[in-house]
Amino acid sequence: MRIGILTSGGDCPGLNAVIRGAVLNGIKSHDYEFVGFRDGWRGVKESDVIDLPRQAVRGIAKQGGTILGTSRTNAFEGENGGAENIARNLEQLGVDALIAIGGEGTLAGAKRLCDEGIRIVGVPKTIDNDLDATDYTFGFDTANQIAVEAIDRLRTTGESHHRCMVAEVMGRHVGWIALHSGMASGAHAILIPEQSTSMDQICEWVNEANERGRAPLVVVAEGFVPEGDSEAFSTRGLDTFGRPRLGGIGELLAPMIEERTGIETRATVLGHIQRGGVPSAFDRVLATRLGMAAVDSVANEAWGTMVALHGTHINRVPLRAALNNLKRVPQNRYEEAKLLFG
The missing domain is CATH 3.40.50.450 (Rossmann fold)
Structure with missing residues (x-):
């Protein structure tokens, strides 16, 4: 054959x-x-x-x-x-x-x-x-490891400058990479497509971490939709399947966090680096x-x-x-992670 x-x-x-x-x-x-x-x-x-x-x-x-x-x-x-x-x-x-x-x-x-x-x-x-x-x-395990290594590096520079760091990872419809990499790296907030979260709540978590003397760390999936918005953030047109090209939600959130909390905030988009390497x-x-x-x-x-x-x-x-359904992050897994936020 x-x-x-x-x-x-x-x-x-x-x-x-x-x-x-x-x-x-x-x-x-x-x-x-x-x-x-x-x-x-x-x-x-x-x-x-x-x-x-x-x-x-x-x-x-x-x-x-x-x-x-x-x-x-x-x-x-x-x-x-x-x-x-x-x-x-x-x-x-x-x-x-x-x-x-x-x-x-x-x-x-x-x-x-x-x-x-x-x-x-x-x-x-x-x-x-x-x-x-x-x-x-x-591929999922490798992508997580790459994300964690990058986020660990962001934490050291964030702690040096007393900044809030926002790390944007891949995840159009589901937040598995954000959930796992965020938990592994000790994120103070994890934002995923399955959970609509208000800016008030995000800033509350950031302030809690800051008040304890920590440099706040926020991990966000590219498909996260903030409370009050109807669709994921996209400014780059459509892909070959006619879907919006996602990316940039971290850059959108960073100035909003800084304005509301007074904490200097920087965002980094990991993008396709998560797909590469051994x-x-x-x-x-x-x-x-x-x-x-x-x-x-x-x-x-x-x-x-x-x-x-x-x-x-x-x-x-x-x-x-x-093909029937996407495997989304279940509510109990997110509630488990939320105990570590703030």
Whole structure:
């Protein structure tokens, strides 16, 4: 059997470990052949492939990014898009099945193609940890560690100047990165999309920390919507999916905090630095296990399924299970963190 692998959507640490795990398991356990499609669905639509023998994946688990490249290409748009064209391309290349590694958009496209007869299994990927049906996604642990290291540095300069520091992290719809990095770094306020918080409350937390002689630290997710506003802050137009490009809520909050509290306040947007660099040990292991399990799903002809982490076990779930709802921060987790605020 000849299997095609693609990485689609936003990049994140651990993608290469998935590729390596899939190729090694496929070759050693099943005698499969592998090709990689360049730049996600674009490569599938344009038959842009590279061979993936065992030597091609040697030592790549520790590398960030993806050796295949990625893009936010829609599998159904353009003259080469759609199930009929993709099926023809795969047949011409002798590719019998696809392993699609990506987030909600990638897996939604994979499910639609699978419903139309293309043999696909999925591997969940997102640093936001917002995919339902899996406890954790690889990339999330690394993104958190990167955020914590940056926030720790902000704290030292904030303490030196007796400033309030606002750190903006990624998180369009969910606040997992803000919650985890904020708790790990001892933030005095954590602001997430799931919780609408007033400026009065934010400033109360900042003042409480300041009155104890601390340099206040606020961690905010890019998708946070302050109480009274109707949508997340955006001034940068739309992305390729027609969604507002987020970023800048920290810069909006900082002068408001300074004006209301009288504490000099600075904001830093971490942005795409959270996506880069080498994956953590946890993410390398998780990604490798998911890649290996995806090949086993192919061997068992479990088309239309996704491999998922449940506790410490890798299980299979239908692709639709990952697409029904975003995995949001539950109220009890935020209430737990709030005990540490101020």
